[in-house]
Amino acid sequence: MGEKMAFRARNPEQTRADILAAARAEFAKLGLAGARVDTIADASGANKRMIYHYFGGKEQLFEAVIEEAYVGIRAGESELGLDEMTPTDALHALVVATWQYYLDNPEFITLVNSANLHQARHIAGNKQLRKLQKAYVERVAGILQRGEAQRKFRKGIDPVQLCITIAAIGFYYLTNRHTGGVLFGFNFMSRDALAKRLQFNLDTVMRLVLV
Structure with a gap:
């Protein structure tokens, strides 16, 4: 020892x-x-x-775990090279990466749910996470602006709302996979179901933004 x-x-x-x-x-x-x-x-x-x-202590350890989870998803997005892609390809890549992060890190969903259960008090004063989130929103705003300039995206799309939508359409599906599987009568986590859901997510986001 x-x-x-x-x-x-x-x-x-x-x-x-x-x-x-x-x-x-x-x-x-x-x-x-x-x-x-x-x-x-x-x-x-x-x-x-x-x-x-x-x-x-345990509370502070929980704070560190939540911070690490959010840093992980934001870091993955920053490595995609979205600014070098066409606007359409960038949004496509972002939707796919968000979905894949949820699948590769299933604990992220339960950790976020737990943080919400405690009304987000464990991240309320975390300046690093706010800074990362601000940078993320600005990156999405930049994609939208480039898409507008090229006349491929509709004008006036709120980047914050789009960020929330990209997160929600994957998060809700996975966090409700057990009840959803019972109520809708199919296995939400089968390979075929996951592929169909990703395609639906992509179609949803692109129809929101394309002219």
Whole structure:
């Protein structure tokens, strides 16, 4: 144990990453109220004292996990090279990337739901996330402006509303996949259903913006 602790002491970034990964899984599964620091400590190979040292407590750890989740999706969007694409291709790529992020990171949906359950108080003072969101909206606004200038997009589309729509049409489908599957009578997560949903999302967004 002494050697393990000494190793971790020399690798603070890895220790923090291990704790965050374990916390992400625990919070995604049980939410803030149900998650236990002891379980996170065991899963991360750390201990409670180290968690308190790095994060201060369970509430602060939850804040860090939520921040990481949002940073992840915003970072992925910034790497798409949207500004170098045609406006139509850029929106297409953004819709696909948003959908794929949800599929590749299923914990994102449950974490966001948990954050909303607590009325977003864990991100309310987070200036970094607001800055990232502002940059995202501005990027979408730029795509719309270029599309307008080329007379391919309708005039006056609200970039904030479009950002919300792109997020919502995928998020709602996946967060309600279990009840939806029962009520609509098909498996929302089958390969065919997911492909059809993505195409519907693309058609919806493009019909909103195209002239």
